[in-house]
Each structure stands twice: as C-alpha cells, then as structure tokens.
Amino acid sequence: MNEVHSSGKLDAQAIAEAVRQGMYAKDHASKGLGMQIEAVGPGYARLTMTVRRDMLNGFAICHGGFITTLADSAFAYACNSYNALTVAAGIVVDFVTSAHEGDRLVAEAREISRSGATGIYDITVTNQHGKTVAVMRGRSHTLKGKHVVDL
Numbered sequence: 579m580n581e582v583h584s585s586g587k588l589d590a591q592a593i594a595e596a597v598r599q600g601m602y603a604k605d606h607a608s609k610g611l612g613m614q615i616e617a618v619g620p621g622y623a624r625l626t627m628t629v630r631r632d633m634l635n636g637f638a639i640c641h642g643g644f645i646t647t648l649a650d651s652a653f654a655y656a657c658n659s660y661n662a663l664t665v666a667a668g669i670v671v672d673f674v675t676s677a678h679e680g681d682r683l684v685a686e687a688r689e690i691s692r693s694g695a696t697g698i699y700d701i702t703v704t705n706q707h708g709k710t711v712a713v714m715r716g717r718s719h720t721l722k723g724k725h726v727v728d729l
Contacts, residue, residue, distance in 0.1 A: 588729060590620040594659035598623075600727030601658060608651045611644065615655060621689030621699075623655035629681045640677035645712050648685045649701040653716040656687035657697050663724035664697065668717040674710045682706040687716075695720045 588596065598618045602608070608615075608625070611633075617624040627648045635641040650669065657664040677683055683703055690698040697718040703711045 590660075593661050593729065594618045594620055594622075596729060597658055597661050597726045598655060601655065605651070607647070611647065613648060613651055616684075618655055618659055620659050621656055621692065623652045623659065623685075623687045625652045625655065625685045627683050627685075629677050629679055629683065631679055634679055637676075638678070640679075640681070640683075642671070642673055642712075645673070645677060645683065645703055646671050646714065648683055649687075649703050649712060649714040650716070652685035652687035652701050653699050653714070653718070656689060656699055656701075657716070657718040657720075658726050661725050661727060661729065662720045663726055664718045664720045666716055667696070667719040669714055671712055671714045673712045677705060677711050681711075683711060695722065 598615055602615060611627055613625050613627045615625050625648060629640045633640050633644045683705060685701055685703045687699050687701040690700055699716040701714040705711055
C-alpha cells in the first residue's frame with residue numbers, strides 16, 4: 579500500500595515502488611535474464627539473478643557481460659527511484675572473482691551522490707556466499723521534465 583502524506587503526495591518509498599512496478603512491466607531484458615527485484619528505495623535497489631548454462635563463456639564461467647547487465651539493471655532501478663527519467667552516462671566495472679553455473683548473484687546499488695542532473699552510484703555484485711564478484715560505479719544523467727511513471 580502506498581503511503582500518502584496529508585499533502586496528498588506519495589512518500590519517497592511509495593514513489594520508488596511505483597517506479598519499480600512501471601519499469602519492470604516493460605523491462606524485457608531483465609526479465610529475460612531471470613532477474614528479480616528484491617528491494618527498492620530512494621537511491622537504492624537490490625536485484626538477483628541465477629547464472630544459467632547459456633550465460634557461460636568458453637571458460638565455463640559467467641560471461642562478464644551478464645554480470646555487468648545485472649549491475650546495470652540494479653543501477654537503473656536505483657537512479658530512477660525518484661521518478662525522474664534517468665539514464666546511464668557511464669559505467670566502470672571491475673571483476674573480482676568468477677561466477678559459475680547455478681550461482682545466485684545479488685547486485686546492490688546505492689546512491690553516493692545526486693546533484694543537479696548527475697548522480698553517482700556504487701553497485702556491488704556478490705554470490706550466494708556473500709563473496710564479491712564485481713563492483714561497478716555508475717554515473718547517471720537525469721532528463722529534465724520527464725518521468726518514469728504517472729503518479
């Protein structure tokens with residue numbers, strides 16, 4: 579249930595949840611890779627994905643592109659959580675260890691800074707044992723006057 583203040587406006591958590599629903603309904607990439615959204619909040623998102631056989635590269639480990647896509651999806655839900663249409667302006671990914679078939683990956687995105695049209699987000703991808711698989715820093719750009727969903 580969305581919390582409504584006496585002003586008639588939704589609170590920040592309710593806005594983040596509404597954005598989550600609206601984005602996920604059209605997010606064929608994340609759904610197609612089996613990603614689930616475990617949590618969202620203002621400037622925050624946690625997504626999961628299980629590594630499938632078709633995500634393995636020639637070394638029988640998860641292709642870095644799939645790990646990056648999971649981190650990027652978490653980044654997208656975190657930076658759009660305010661219902662201001664926001665896109666990635668740049669990312670840097672560092673792989674710490676490999677992921678294997680059957681691993682359950684968790685990407686947690688946290689807002690570091692948001693000023694004007696620019697935001698900085700740190701995303702950590704861990705496996706089911708809590709071991710860090712990758713870290714990503716994302717820089718976002720908010721498009722003026724555009725919203726993700728109608729509230």
